[in-house]
Amino acid sequence: MSSKSKVALVKGADIQEDVTRVFDLLGGVQNLIQKGSVVMLKPNAGHAEPPETSVCTNPEVIRAVIREVKKAEPKEIVIAEAAAIGCDTVECFEVSGIAKMAEEEGVECYDIKRDKDLVNVAVRGYRSNLDHIKLPRRLMEADHLINLPILKAHASMVFSGALKNIKGVVQDKVHMQMHQQNLTMAMMDVWSVCRADLNIMDAYRAASGYSPHMPVPIESNMILGSKDPVAIDRVACEVTGIDTSGVSYFTVAEEAGLGSYSMDQIEVVGQTIEECFKPMWIPYIGDMSKRWPEYDVRCDGACSSCQALLAINMEELKAVGEYDKNAGMTIVAGPKNEVPKDIPDEKIVLHGNCTKKYLKDHPNAYWILGCPPNEPALYLTVQRKETINGMGDQEDEIIRPCMKRDEPVWRDYVFKAAEEYYKEHPESK
Ligand code: SF4
Missing domain, CATH: 3.40.50.11440 (LarA, N-terminal domain)
Incomplete structure (x- = not known):
């Protein structure tokens, strides 16, 4: 047997x-x-x-x-x-x-x-x-x-x-x-x-x-x-x-x-x-470091969860029209990155529990809690210039209303991208 x-x-x-x-x-x-x-x-x-x-x-x-x-x-x-x-x-x-x-x-x-x-x-x-x-x-x-x-x-x-x-x-x-x-x-x-x-x-x-x-x-x-x-x-x-x-x-x-x-x-x-065999479109898997050249993305040592969330949030910034406005920010995920001291704290978003250690050199950077953090926490932090991690009342007062507000544009963005993908890969649809 x-x-x-x-x-x-x-x-x-x-x-x-x-x-x-x-x-x-x-x-x-x-x-x-x-x-x-x-x-x-x-x-x-x-x-x-x-x-x-x-x-x-x-x-x-x-x-x-x-x-x-x-x-x-x-x-x-x-x-x-x-x-x-x-x-x-x-x-x-x-x-x-x-x-x-x-x-x-x-x-x-x-x-x-x-x-x-x-x-x-x-x-x-x-x-x-x-x-x-x-x-x-x-x-x-x-x-x-x-x-x-x-x-x-x-x-x-x-x-x-x-x-x-x-x-x-x-x-x-x-x-x-x-x-x-x-x-x-x-x-x-x-x-x-x-x-x-x-x-x-x-x-x-x-x-x-x-x-x-x-x-x-x-x-x-x-x-x-x-x-x-x-x-x-x-x-x-x-x-x-x-x-x-x-x-x-x-x-x-x-x-x-x-x-x-x-x-x-x-x-x-x-x-x-x-x-x-039916390949699925999963747009958030792949090399993260060069996908958003307008940002300084550092994700060495990040788990698959944080990499996927990072990708989603960067695309969501584009969908809601905030990507270009915030170009130049440094996004950090994972525990194995260098975060030079000369980057101003207000330009740094630290994504996830394991990035807490970078606060030593950058005490006023935005540090998002969670392992991994809440799905929309990163793009909302960049957009609102305040740390959003879903703790306390943030889930009900900020996260859910913002997700509801942004849903139509995000939906259009995703379905347009899916249409393009499946046009090029008809065997997947
Ligand atoms: S926060 Fe947690 S899930 Fe994200 S990279 Fe660190 S250890 Fe992995």
């Missing part, structure tokens, strides 16, 4: 048939799900966006999984989610179309954020500073947890799939703590106490572009499945042309024992990567 991690890959035109095939390739639903069990489904429903945006897991993919799981005669199937910080889970369920589908299927939607019955779980060998994590008892006591991510490009993590989706099992307080330190390590800690036993990935209309806030869906028509969250994410990247050497959390996940990253240790069943 192969010791490799098995990943089922199916490309087709019928969601139900494709989901059933994925379950069959992994051994059949009767072997995967115990009769009479409680099954929790964890989709990505973190933002109140409709299905056509590909921000949340497509309700039709969830429906297909529910119908498949019902064949194993479980006692109960529940859809569980804790939406992003500041978002209302119930609203997310409704706007994403998941609530309506769940009602039609006779399945409950469960808002983890509203549950007061929590257990404080110790994290053995924790990697962030989360030595304990509060999780809902109901989730922890379920017999099965099926992770249902949607495949998308992701601003602060480069890419979002199975590993990232489990972040949505914690309430806002823990979620906030995770963002105030190394998010990758914190994600690994959550996985170590709350493992999904199966991952089914919605790659039907994967989100390319500047996702999650400005996704550009593509017709990718795939469903993936695996018990191994690292292996499924790796295959998802391979099949969409994402260069995984730029994704820092894969190595950490493999070291944490969550699964296999190396393709030598993964067996793809169903269709081949070559048969399904």
